[in-house]
Amino acid sequence: MPGGERRRAASAEAREARLAWCLAAPAIATILLVALFPLGWTVWESMHLHDLRMPWLGRSFIGADNYVEAVRDARFRQALGHTLLFTVATVTIELGLGCTLALAMNRAFRGRALVRAAVLVPWAIPTVVSALLWRFIFEGRAGIANALMVDVGLVREAPVWFIRSGLVWIPVVLADVWKTTPFVALLLLAGLQNIDASLYEAARIDGASAWRQFRHVTLPLLRPAILVALIFRTLDAFRVFDLVYVMTGGGPGTSTEPIALYTFNTLLQNLRFGYGSALSVIVFAVVFGLALGYIRFLGAGLTETRG
Amino acid sequence: MASVRLDGVEKVYPNGHVAARGLDIDVADGEFMVLVGPSGCGKSTALRMIAGLETPTAGRVLIGDRDVTALPPQERDIAMVFQSYALYPHMTVRENLAFGLRMRGAARPAIAERVEAVARPLGLDAVLDRKPGQLSGGQRQRVALGRAMVRDPKVFLFDEPLSNLDAKLRVETRAELARLHRRLRATIVYVTHDQEEALTLGSRVTVMRDGVVEQVGPPMEVYRRPASVFVAGFVGSPAMNFLQGDLVAVFGGDAQRGPVTLGIRPHDLVLTPADNADLIARVDVVEPRGSELLVHLRLGADGQGQEIRVVAPPEPMPPVDSVVGLHADRQRLHWFDTTTGKRIE
Amino acid sequence: MSRARWGTVAIVLLVLGSGFPLYWAIVSSFTPEARLYGTPSLIPRVLVLDHYRALFTQREFWVPIRNSLIVAGSTTGFCVLVGGLCAYALARLRFRGKAPLLGLILAVSVFPQISVVSPLYLLLRRLHLINTYPGLILPYLTFAMPLTVWLLVGFFRQLPAELEEAAMVDGASRLRTIREIVWPLAIPGLAATAILTFVYSWNEFLFALSFTLGPERQTVPVAIALFRGQYQVPWGQILAAAVVATAPVALLVLAFQRRIVQGLTAGAVKG
Ligand SMILES: Nc1ncnc2c1ncn2[C@@H]1O[C@H](COP(=O)(O)OP(=O)(O)OP(=O)(O)O)[C@@H](O)[C@H]1O
Ligand SMILES: [Mg+2]
Numbered sequence: 001m002p003g004g005e006r007r008r009a010a011s012a013e014a015r016e017a018r019l020a021w022c023l024a025a026p027a028i029a030t031i032l033l034v035a036l037f038p039l040g041w042t043v044w045e046s047m048h049l050h051d052l053r054m055p056w057l058g059r060s061f062i063g064a065d066n067y068v069e070a071v072r073d074a075r076f077r078q079a080l081g082h083t084l085l086f087t088v089a090t091v092t093i094e095l096g097l098g099c100t101l102a103l104a105m106n107r108a109f110r111g112r113a114l115v116r117a118a119v120l121v122p123w124a125i126p127t128v129v130s131a132l133l134w135r136f137i138f139e140g141r142a143g144i145a146n147a148l149m150v151d152v153g154l155v156r157e158a159p160v161w162f163i164r165s166g167l168v169w170i171p172v173v174l175a176d177v178w179k180t181t182p183f184v185a186l187l188l189l190a191g192l193q194n195i196d197a198s199l200y201e202a203a204r205i206d207g208a209s210a211w212r213q214f215r216h217v218t219l220p221l222l223r224p225a226i227l228v229a230l231i232f233r234t235l236d237a238f239r240v241f242d243l244v245y246v247m248t249g250g251g252p253g254t255s256t257e258p259i260a261l262y263t264f265n266t267l268l269q270n271l272r273f274g275y276g277s278a279l280s281v282i283v284f285a286v287v288f289g290l291a292l293g294y295i296r297f298l299g300a301g302l303t304e305t306r307g
Numbered sequence: 308m309a310s311v312r313l314d315g316v317e318k319v320y321p322n323g324h325v326a327a328r329g330l331d332i333d334v335a336d337g338e339f340m341v342l343v344g345p346s347g348c349g350k351s352t353a354l355r356m357i358a359g360l361e362t363p364t365a366g367r368v369l370i371g372d373r374d375v376t377a378l379p380p381q382e383r384d385i386a387m388v389f390q391s392y393a394l395y396p397h398m399t400v401r402e403n404l405a406f407g408l409r410m411r412g413a414a415r416p417a418i419a420e421r422v423e424a425v426a427r428p429l430g431l432d433a434v435l436d437r438k439p440g441q442l443s444g445g446q447r448q449r450v451a452l453g454r455a456m457v458r459d460p461k462v463f464l465f466d467e468p469l470s471n472l473d474a475k476l477r478v479e480t481r482a483e484l485a486r487l488h489r490r491l492r493a494t495i496v497y498v499t500h501d502q503e504e505a506l507t508l509g510s511r512v513t514v515m516r517d518g519v520v521e522q523v524g525p526p527m528e529v530y531r532r533p534a535s536v537f538v539a540g541f542v543g544s545p546a547m548n549f550l551q552g553d554l555v556a557v558f559g560g561d562a563q564r565g566p567v568t569l570g571i572r573p574h575d576l577v578l579t580p581a582d583n584a585d586l587i588a589r590v591d592v593v594e595p596r597g598s599e600l601l602v603h604l605r606l607g608a609d610g611q612g613q614e615i616r617v618v619a620p621p622e623p624m625p626p627v628d629s630v631v632g633l634h635a636d637r638q639r640l641h642w643f644d645t646t647t648g649k650r651i652e
Numbered sequence: 653m654s655r656a657r658w659g660t661v662a663i664v665l666l667v668l669g670s671g672f673p674l675y676w677a678i679v680s681s682f683t684p685e686a687r688l689y690g691t692p693s694l695i696p697r698v699l700v701l702d703h704y705r706a707l708f709t710q711r712e713f714w715v716p717i718r719n720s721l722i723v724a725g726s727t728t729g730f731c732v733l734v735g736g737l738c739a740y741a742l743a744r745l746r747f748r749g750k751a752p753l754l755g756l757i758l759a760v761s762v763f764p765q766i767s768v769v770s771p772l773y774l775l776l777r778r779l780h781l782i783n784t785y786p787g788l789i790l791p792y793l794t795f796a797m798p799l800t801v802w803l804l805v806g807f808f809r810q811l812p813a814e815l816e817e818a819a820m821v822d823g824a825s826r827l828r829t830i831r832e833i834v835w836p837l838a839i840p841g842l843a844a845t846a847i848l849t850f851v852y853s854w855n856e857f858l859f860a861l862s863f864t865l866g867p868e869r870q871t872v873p874v875a876i877a878l879f880r881g882q883y884q885v886p887w888g889q890i891l892a893a894a895v896v897a898t899a900p901v902a903l904l905v906l907a908f909q910r911r912i913v914q915g916l917t918a919g920a921v922k923g
Contacts, residue, residue: 039767178673
């Protein structure tokens with residue numbers, strides 16, 4: 001009898017577990033099918049010579065040759081460099097600016113709704129649209145950016161932004177900063193609003209200066225929010241594709257080509273699926289490594305602020 | 308109505324926390340059983356295992372004669388009032404009250420009639436068509452009560468139902484619950500961390516500590532003959548005084564083996580003139596409490612000894628720093644074995 | 653006082669900074685083509701509907717709009733339905749393997765899209781789904797499903813568990829509880845999640861570019877990006893198209909702004 005009861009008692013939990021798996025199964029199956037299975041396929045593909053332009057070559061196993069080629073590929077290394085440059089530039093600017101904005105907004109009593117609108121619209125519009133929008137702003141001699149700069153007297157002769165490989169980064173970075181800084185500010189503002197106001201009162205009673213309050217109260221407590229924003233932005237920036245594809249096409253030449261765009265071109269323009277897959281795997285590995293590193297970092301940050 | 312029995316029930320949460328170890332609780336049919344204990348001692352866990360909201364890791368739960376250990380809550384025929392009341396915010400009071408009947412497939416006219424019948428004595432007829440968000444705290448509490456009462460469940464379970472009410476309303480509702488129990492002759496298991504509530508409401512009281520039952524008994528017995536130092540300190544207000552070790556000799560009494568703890572309730576001590584007293588103490592603080600005084604003293608003529616509390620009549624008020632004597636009725640002393648904490652008869 | 657003033661300055665800067673490019677795009681989309689290449693002026697002198705007219709008559713811009721609506725709508729519907737059930741289980745039910753599942757979903761949500769383009773292309777080609785609606789919806793699930801589940805788990809966790817416990821004690825089965833208690837209370841969160849998923853799907857570019865061949869199945873972002881005139885860039889039409897592409901998502905997001913901000917920041921702050 002007790003044995004039978006034990007089995008029945010276990011079955012109450014088993015029933016709940018069974019229901020849980022039934023509810024979760026379709027979504028999990030979808031994720032396995034459309035994300036995990038293709039990822040495995042990419043890895044498999046990356047170890048083969050597979051060129052859709054030359055179907056007669058078939059699909060022969062070549063081990064790590066594609067990866068060796070990637071390491072030797074100057075254009076790939078350049079693309080990696082562009083991606084890093086873009087990531088570091090945009091993430092730094094966006095976090096710095098976003099943090100400043102959030103701190104200032106946290107003090108405002110009015111205008112919450114306006115802020116939300118100003119934040120959400122750039123965030124919600126398609127990247128393709130914001131890329132075109134900023135291209136238009138910087139386009140040619142008649143672009144509004146050039147006109148304003150000449151009017152104000154910043155430059156005498158309007159520069160041609162999209163021809164010179166150094167200048168072209170400015171509108172690209174600016175477009176990204178415009179689209180995402182408000183969002184970063186919003187995340188940080190939410191973090192700031194979670195900080196108990198009495199902490200500041202206590203700090204002020206203890207005679208802490210504004211800087212010390214920021215340094216010893218705001219910054220440590222805001223750290224989780226900052227790290228989350230950092231993760232989101234870094235991973236997003238590293239995957240940059242739409243913005244560059246539409247704004248510069250990677251040009252002039254390949255001087256703004258990020259890694260995702262080079263991979264895309266290798267796959268769908270040159271139809272080199274084996275090599276392109278190897279590049280995909282490298283992008284994946286870098287992004288995943290970054291994410292894992294951050295999560296450890298973030299985890300540490302979280303426990304630290306709790307303890 | 309039915310009896311409830313926890314039989315060697317154990318609960319280990321997935322995080323490894325042991326919230327109940329070998330709980331044996333027997334609630335007779337029609338009894339008002341109060342589970343009381345400090346925060347985190349596992350009262351809610353025990354109640355939730357009776358309800359079927361948690362599954363015991365070992366042991367059995369019986370309602371009536373039926374082993375319900377493996378049954379989900381909906382098949383146990385119980386009613387529960389939550390501390391937060393858990394009123395369905397998207398339903399009117401009427402729908403909240405009707406929910407349980409509807410889930411059990413009662414006929415529409417029968418539901419309407421029963422809801423009315425329950426709402427009237429609770430003073431809810433005027434607010435039947437409001438949503439819970441538009442009610443006062445006391446009204447919400449009554450809706451929660453009403454929702455438990457519409458069905459005739461085998462057992463009522465209450466998890467600190469009064470803790471969100473203000474002091475006055477709490478005392479009123481306490482009396483109402485006592486009347487309710489008398490009228491319905493219902494089996495009630497009631498969780499609280501308030502020892503006063505436990506003493507006033509319970510037919511019997513179960514004192515819990517760290518997932519273990521410390522003592523079960525009628526309220527006055529738990530108060531008069533606490534089974535352990537823990538129960539003695541937890542039940543009764545102001546809390547019992549405890550004196551250790553060498554004080555045994557002062558009162559004479561039976562010689563004890565090993566260290567002992569002496570417990571004396573503040574009500575059982577009397578202030579006397581200092582001469583010829585068993586025990587001398589210096590008055591430290593005097594708190595007038597209306598009908599009585601709470602006097603804090605320190606043992607010894609120099610006032611350096613252990614702190615001790617005495618409840619004294621309001622007249623005469625002992626001056627602060629005066630030296631007074633203490634007298635205790637020997638019948639009212641509680642002896643405990645210091646190492647085990649258990650009562651010594 | 654000065655603290656509040658700094659706040660106001662920041663808000664004004666933020667609103668100007670985000671607003672001006674939008675203003676400029678809208679104004680330019682109503683400016684005649686000839687004036688677009690002259691000296692720009694901040695206040696428009698002549699406004700015309702030419703570009704919008706051309707957009708729908710010459711360019712048949714309603715085709716990509718229809719495509720986007722179908723693809724983003726189907727993706728959203730499927731994800732909210734299927735992902736909602738999964739999220740409920742992950743948020744509420746007790747079962748072994750929950751933590752690894754949540755980890756899996758989080759991991760998949762940081763997948764770079766580019767890393768699955770090659771197999772998806774080969775797969776869709778073999779299934780003859782290139783340049784079809786299912787051929788877009790299927791890839792969209794790679795990012796939309798983890799996103800939906802993740803947002804909804806956060807949302808379901810905010811609903812008080814005691815309500816469901818009370819319902820079960822009152823005699824409702826788990827499924828009945830989901831229908832009678834969880835579902836009505838979850839509608840706002842489901843709506844916010846649906847909007848976010850829709851916005852992400854509507855804006856998606858890489859998959860739509862990779863898995864369509866011609867205008868008949870292109871989505872709005874692809875159609876706009878590939879707008880090219882024969883001799884020069886038709887900026888007027890591009891900007892008109894940009895306004896048309898942005899308007900639905902912008903309006904949706906503004907209409908539900910409070911909830912969306914809650915959803916986004918709650919998920920993020922709690923990590
Ligand atoms: N789901 C859970 N997972 C892990 N530990 C839990 C869980 N629920 C409760 N506990 C722990 O079990 C112990 C007993 O909890 P329980 O809620 O039964 O206490 P309680 O006596 O009702 O206290 P209170 O008076 O504060 O309500 C506590 O230490 C609590 O932290
Ligand atoms: Mg409790």
